[in-house]
Amino acid sequence: MKVKENQTPYIELCAIDKCFGITKALQNINLKIYAGEVIGLVGPNGAGKSTLMKVLTGVLSPTAGTIRVNGADMKRYTAKESKEAGIACAYQDLSLCTNLSVYENFAMLNVGHGIFTEHGWRKNAKQETRQLMEQYFPENHIDVLKPVEHLTLAERQMVEICKTLMTGNLKVLILDEPTSALSTDKAKQLHRAVKELSEKGAAVIYISHKLDEIRKVSDRIVLMQNGMNTGECDPEEISADELVEMLGGAGGKREKKETSQEGGCEVKTAAAQIKDYTGKGLYNINMHVNCGEIVGISGLAGSGQTQLLNLLFDARKYQGKEKKGVLLNSSVSYVSGDRASEGVFHLWDILDNTVIGNLDQVKNGMFLSRKKSEELAQTWYDKLKFKAEGIHSPIMSLSGGNQQKALISRGIASGAELIILNDPTAGVDIGTKQEIYGLLEEAKQEGKAVILYSTEDAEMEICDRAYIMHEGEITEELKHQEITVANIVKASFKEVKHQQAAEEKKESGLHRMMTSRVLLPIAAMAVMILANVSMNPRILSYMGLRMLVSSAVPLVFAALGQMFIVTAGDVDMGNGYSIALVNVIVGIVMTGNPFFGVIGIVLFISCYALMGALIHIRNIPAIVVTLGAQFVWWGIALILAPSPGGTCPQWLLSFYKFEFPVIPMPVVICILAGTLCWWILFRAKYGMVLRGIGNNAASVERSGWSYLQAKMVNYALSGLMAVLAGMSYTAVCMGADANSSVSYCMLSIATVILGGCEMAGGLVTPAGVVCGGIAMSFITSLLTSFRIDSNYQTAVTGMILVAVLAVRLITHKKEDR
Amino acid sequence: MKKIMAKYTFLWPLLGSVILWIGISAVSGKFHVGQVFTSAKLCSFALLLALGQMIVVTSGEGAIDLSQQYILTLAAYISCDLMQYHVVLGVAAAVAAGALCGFVNGLINIYLKVPAMITTLATGYVIFTIVLVLAPGMKTLPDAGLVKFINWNAGGFSMLTILCLFAAAALALLLYRTKYGKQLHAVGQKRLAARYAGIPVNKVVILAFTLGGALCGLSGTLCGAFNGGAFQDMGATYFLPSIAAAFVGGTAASGGKSNVAGVCLGALMMYLLTTFLNAASLSAGMQRFIQGAVLVLILVGSVSGGAKKK
The missing domain is CATH 3.40.50.300 (P-loop containing nucleotide triphosphate hydrolases)
Structure with missing residues (x-):
């Protein structure tokens, strides 16, 4: 229009x-x-x-x-x-x-x-x-x-x-x-x-x-x-x-220097070669790179090019030896075009970013020589015509193109004979691109081998040969004049030979169940209940279950509280003492004066929200803040109750001991707690936001929600769960002690992990956490009935933690294929 | 002014130390250099832990060692027990045991891909169990010669302080002047970028944990000798001050940035705080409360400043 x-x-x-x-x-x-x-x-x-x-x-x-x-x-x-x-x-x-x-x-x-x-x-x-x-x-x-x-x-x-x-x-x-x-x-x-x-x-x-x-x-x-x-x-x-x-580019097509090298040096040594390699998303790869040539890799994005480059780079660990058909004869360096996540070291200046590729050449005996580093960096700085104040300019003050120059000088200055470039010109302006091509040409003249993968087809024209890939296979090898955009596009869509291994991932019900995050905690809970029953069949009765699950309730709440903080991508290292503080407030303050008790609880929850706000606003790691806060909780608890004492308020006790028909009360509480948390996170509208900030806070903010508010809500909910944990703990042990519930910190973290949550990325499962909590506390009772020294119980918890994560690592690997 | 403070992060804990010293003098009514020397001596153990923590945290990806206090206790027991054969054997074995614990932490963290925090939380409890099980059968008296050695005093400078300064200097050399130091800082900033720069990331991280563990071992040895023996909870008191010192001193929690001088001064500051609270004769609860609050406030005030940027 x-x-x-x-x-x-x-x-x-x-x-x-x-x-x-x-x-x-x-x-x-x-x-x-x-x-x-x-x-x-x-x-x-x-x-x-x-x-x-x-x-x-x-x-x-x-x-x-x-x-x-x-x-x-x-x-x-x-x-x-x-x-x-x-x-x-x-x-x-x-x-x-x-x-x-x-x-x-x-x-x-x-x-x-x-x-x-x-x-x-x-x-x-x-x-x-x-x-x-x-x-x-x-x-x-x-x-x-x-x-x-x-x-x-x-x-x-x-x-x-x-x-x-x-x-x-x-x-x-x-x-x-x-x-x-x-x-x-x-x-x-x-x-x-x-x-x-x-x-x-x-x-x-x-x-x-x-x-x-x-x-x-x-x-x-x-x-x-x-x-x-x-x-x-x-x-x-x-x-x-x-x-x-x-746009100020040198303009026009690059003059192709025609094949003088072709006859020049007959004996070309292969810097790297791959024979009949299949795996990691690659199929029947056959390729080689000789010294003194630029080899291009092209094709539609995501056709396995990056995997191929990684395969070659990883071969540096067994240089000179053939393994699965991959043979690398020379030293290798890698230049990534994804500067932000794979390239620059953001805290450093140009100098350090350049020399890190090969520190051996700037060493003076045992130590690094400042002079040598500066000389090396200066040489490259001058050669690449950086637009910056000098070699000591912080890398983040440079534009993308100049950052890329630093990465390329790192790659070439490392002295490696094979240089792998993964889309080095992504987001780089035309002038810098031309300079980069010039550098590659120079490296080639020096007898180095260069592999260049680019998403821009036209860029392949600077290469001596080019491999075009499609769906993990090399479909065509183009040489010299054959390398034209038209030919590349044609080869990019060429039919591939390999059988596309029935990629239709059938999401069958069974499969979904096997990979579900709640599988492990439910299984663990079932095993623990069975083990306990085999030791003592009477626990299956109403009273037996009530007694056993009753001691699990505080842990379930503690773990759910931990879960809300984990949802935000943080961790609470101080909930052991914060539960103790609630325990003291309920057991001592509330029994004395219910009004002050309620105020104390409200203050406590707002402190948690405030903690979340502090962590967000000042951008400090949660782990350290909660570690520090634990001493605050502990201190207040000690001030309120210098020595153990107090009782459980009557109303709380009668609620906790309520004779619910058929299902024992503690089980009812666990089910309610899990359902409530699940509803908040997965059914309520705001749950999306609560989970979203743990994964991609910027996205949540762009969608118009406040990150700060969401984080505070996460922390406040965690505080609320800590309150419930503290209350049930008071009901279980009928008194208050500022020092007795410390172990809930470790246990709650273990439970959250056993329950199938990830420590980062906002992936949580309330149902899993509830089952995990019950399983965890059953372990303790099992160990007791085996008459295992209480000294070993902490060790067992520790081992379970590592074992669970290790198991999950293995199952996830399978999922990723 | 702000620029200078940002550049030399160690000025923060230095400033804090000076303020606390003035506070102590005001509360006790005496202006005395000896208080600083005493604090410098007492902070040695937390200082060594803090330096170890700093190395681990610098390796990035949220790495942290929560098993330090237990490694310290274990090392104290081992050193005391083996010193009955020979002093050197005791010291060496304790440091080696610490290094081994760190090494195991590193292995689990890297190869089982368990987050460092969880790994060290778990191994910490395992180590604690080992202590509980082994302790009854162990000799807990340190070697008399070693005790005499570390209590030696030169013009106010305790031998412990001197040893710490040596350790700090050696560490500064390692971190800022060697290939390993550069690589550690690179790995801490971005592991993927470090991998593509050809750095053996796994080795660097595992070595960081091992070094951190060895420092805990050394700290445990000295601590056992200083306290005249090992006991089960001996590490717990150093937990908060060491973590605080590491972060107050200018270690970036996101990794890639360390500051040996800052961490040393941070440890000193935390001990001056304890001295101050003792001098003010507050209740145990009040002391805990203030310690925790001060730590949080310091973090809020100084550490952040655009850290954790990705």
Whole structure:
């Protein structure tokens, strides 16, 4: 849809400046966004595109300039106003909570924030999600009930884009490198979706380094450089080469130096070779790399290229020896394009980031020589023409392209004879790309072997040979002039020979049961009950069960409390003493004056919430804070009760000893506790948020929920559980003692793990925790009836902990195949 | 000012120490250098634990050693028992036992992929059980020569302080001037990046746990000799001060950043705090309360500052 001249722009950015300290990230940016147009935003890395988008989405406020929405000046423009204006962004780094199901990720965005929701919102959410996914990506075969963690990267990207599309009153959609993991046909579907959207009147800002794509999809192209607008052009009147030139790239195709090496050195030694390798998602791999050549790896993203590179890199452990057909004859270094998670050491400067690749060459006897390190780093610094203040500039102050330079100099400076590069030019501007190609050429002239995997097909043209992969197999080997984008694309879609091992994962009921997280705790509980029964058959009676489970109740609550903190991705190292404090409050304060007792309990829970807030706001590790807090709890408990004493309030006791028909009361309490926690986390709306923050807090915040609030709720719920644990503990031991319940800390952590929870990632199972708690406390009674020294009981708990985790490691490995 | 504080994190505990010293002088009514020397002597054991903790935490991925206090106790028993044959044997065996415990922690953490916190929690209880089982049959008196040696005093500087300074200096050399030190800090920042930089990540982490364990062993030996014998709960008192010292001293909880000088001063500060609370003659409950609150407040005030960024 073309823009009419006299239309008012929907959003207008006028003379926007954004400064971070003295560096100007944006200077005098003017951008008019009309309804229904597709703007292709192009610019080298560090041009300020991301910053501009952050200004547009209200994450950053501009230093100067005005933002107009529908012609009206906005005085206040934050994430909230931006959202109200209908601006949504699909982020480059995927922003999904992987522990939540696909539909929950969607629902988090558009479910009301009120406390009560209408009945059946889950059903509606599932239905809506399914429809939306089908509308934009037909035949995606994504199960919306599946947790996102079980999806492939491409599937996740589709979900991410759809999630963004779902924003109510969508007016401006920002897509930041949306096709980086998508296959060609899915990218085409996306382009169709973009077109549909613009026809409906929404504007789309499409950011990509893939120039052909930009030309195809956009109505006009906006160029950015060094934080400024540098021009606009019509995609139909410009070629990709002209665009490259406008962006300051060296332009044109690289002059191919024709095959002088071909006859030059006849005897080429293989730096590495692989013969008939199958495994790790790879099939029948045959390849070799000679010294003095650049070998390209290409094909559709996710066809096994990274696995192949890792296979070669891992072979360094048995250099010179053939193993499973993999033979590596030389030293090897690895350069990753995923700088943030596989590349830079963020606390260091350029110098340390460069020399870490090979510290032996900067050693002076036993110690590292500062002088030698500086010399080495300076050499590379000069050679690569870094844009920085010097070799001591912190790496994080550099732009992505310059960080990549540091990584490449690390790889080459290490002196390795084989250099593996995994998509080194991802998100790097054109100028730097050319420099990187030059470096690789140089390394090649020095007789080094280079393996280059790139997601950009055109980049393969600098290679001497290229292997094209598809579904874990090498489908074609291209040489010299044969390496053209057309040939690569053709080979990328070539049929593969290997039998696609019936990948239709049948989610049969039995399979789901076997891999369920609650299997282990339930089994453990069953075994423990049976073992106890075989020792003493009478415990199966009403009274026997009541007595036995009764002592398990405090642990069950303690573990559920621990679970809420684990849900937030933290751990409570102080709940042993916090339970003791409740024990003292109930046993001593409450029996004396119920009113003060209640106030004490309320204060206690708010202290927990406050602790959560502190941990979040000051960004301090929970483990240390809770360790410190344990002394606070202990101290208060000791002040209230310097010596053991007190009694259990009568009402509590009569509740605890209530003769519930058929099922003993403690069992009822356990079931209720588990159901309540399950309901909070998995049925209530806010449960999504509570679990979400333990997995991907940024995503939760972007969906409009407060991270701080959620964390405080998690901690407060944990505090509430500690209160219930303390109460039941008081009822069990009929008194108060500030020192007696310390062991619950260790036991509760053990129970949470036995119960099938993960310490990180927000994966928890309340039912498992309840069963685990009962099993754990039965172990103690079993050991007692075996007359095992109480000294050994802690050791047994410790061993169980390690054993459970080890078992889980093995079963998970199987699941991952 | 802020910049200087951010750059030299050890200034924080130094500042804290000075304030507490003034506080002690105010409460006791006497201005005395001896109090600092005494604290420096008493903090030795927690200091060594804190240095060990620092190495472990620096290896990253939330690594932490919660079994330290039990390793210390075990080492104290072993050293006291074996010293009846020879002093050197006792010391060596205790340090070796500590190193072995750390090594096992590292193995479990790396190869069974059990989070460090859980691993050391579990092994800690196992070690404690070993102590409980072995203790009755062990000799618990330290060697008289060693006792005399560590109680030797040079112008206020206790032998214990001197030994700690030696250990700290050696550790600083190891961490900041050697290949291993660089690799440890790299591993602590990002294990995956370290792997791709060609660093043997597993070895580096296991060695970090082992070194940490050895320091606990050394601490246990000295502690046993200083207290005139080993007893079952001897490690417990050093648990909080050592953890506090490690983090107050500028160790990044997310790994990759250590500070030997800061940790040493942090340990001193924690002991000056204890001295202060004793001097103010507060009840046991009040002392615990203040210790815990101070630790939390210090963490809130100083440590964070954009740590844990990913």
